[in-house]
Amino acid sequence: MTTLPAEAAPQKTIATLVKFVLFLGLGIFIIWLSLRGLTPDEQEQIRHSFRIANYNWVVAVIILGVLSHVLRALRWRLLLQPMNYHPSLKNTFFAVMVGYFANMAFPRLGEVTRCGILTRYENIPFNKSFGTVITERAIDMILFVALFFLMVFTQAGVIGNYMEHYIYPKMAGKFDNPLFSQVILLTAIGLFILSGTAVFLLRKKIMASKMAQKILHLLYGFWEGLKSLSQIRHPWLFVFYSLAIWTLYFFMIYLCFFCFPDTLDLSPGAGLSSLVLGSVGIMITPGGIGLYPAIIQETVSLYGIVRTTGLALGWISWSAQTGMILFTGGLSLILLSFNKHGHGKAKHHKK
Secondary structure, three states, rough: OOOOOHHHHHHHHHHHHHOOOOOHEEEEEEHHHHHHOOOOOHHHHHHHHHHOOHHHHHHHHHHHHHHHHHHHHHHHHHHHHHOOOOOOOOHHHHHHHHHHHHHHOOOOOOHHHHHHHHHHHHOOOOHHHHHHHHHHHHHHHHHHHHHHHHHHOHHHHHHHHHHHHHHHHHHHHOOOOOHHHHHHHHHHHHHHHHHHHHHHOOOHHHHHHHHHHHHHHHHHHHHHHHHHHHOOOOOHHHHHHHHHHHHHHHHHHHHHHOOOOHHHOOHHHHOOOHHHHHHHHHHHHHHHOOHHHHHHHHHHHOOOOOOOHHHHHHHHHHHHHHHHHHHHHHHHHHHHHHHOOOOOOOOOOOO
C-alpha cells in the first residue's frame, strides 16, 4: 500500500473536509429552502402528521432495506466468482453496509471503502474488486434509466404535464439564446483543443509518471471486473438479484404511503415516480439530506397531496432509510473489528 508524503496528508485531509462541508452545507441549505415558507399553521400540520403516522410501516421499510443490501452483497459475490474469489457473505455484507455508511459523509467514498474491506479481510486485490463495483454501478444506472422511461410512459399524464409547463420552457429559453449556445460551443472546442495538445506534447512524461502507472493498474482491474460480467456462472441469478434490489427499493418508498391517511390511496405509479425522482436527490447530496424529502414532497404534490403531508412523508422515508444505513453500517464496522482474520490474513477460496 502506498503512503502519502507527510506534506500531502494534511492537504488531502483539508480537501476532504472542504468537500464534506460543501455537500453538508448544500443539504442544510435545501432543508432551509423547503421549510422557510411554512406558516406556523403549516408547521403544526407537519408535527400533527408525524404524531398520527403509522410507524409499523417504517419498521417494514427498514427490514426491506436490510434485505436489499443482503441481495446486493450476494450479487457482488457473483461478480467476484469468475476471478476465483469467493468472499464470505458475512464480510461482503459488512463491506457493502460500511460503504453506504461512508457515503453518508463523503460521496463516492463508499466504493473505495468497501473494496478496501475485502482487500483487508478476504485478500482480494483492490483494483479487481473496484472493477466489479464499477460494473455494478453501470448495471444499476441502466436499470435506473429503464425505470425513468417506465415512469415517463406510465405517468405521462402527471409527470409530462409538469415538465411541459415548468421544465421544458426554462430549458428552451436557455438553449434558444444564440449567445448562450455559441459560448457553450466555443468553450467546449477550446477545452478539447487545449487538453488534446497538452496530452500529445507531454505524453512520454505522463506515461512514465507514477500516477499514470497507478491509473493503468486501476484500469486493468476495471477491465477484469467488466470481463467478470460476461463470465458470470449464474447469469439469471444475477438478473434476479438486480431486479429484486430495485423492487425492494420501490416498496421502501411505496410502503411509506401507508403511514398517513392522506397518502394511503396513492397509486403504485406515484411510488414509481417517487423512487425515480427521489433517487436523483440521493445522487446529488450525501444520503439525499435535505433534497430527498423536498423532491418527495414535490413529487406527491403532483398527485394531489398537500405540501405539509408531502414533507412529512419525505422526511419519514428519508429517516427510515438513513437510520437503517447508520445503524447497520455502524454495527458492521464494529463487528468487522472483531474479525479474527483481519489485516489481510484471511484466505480467499480459489478453485
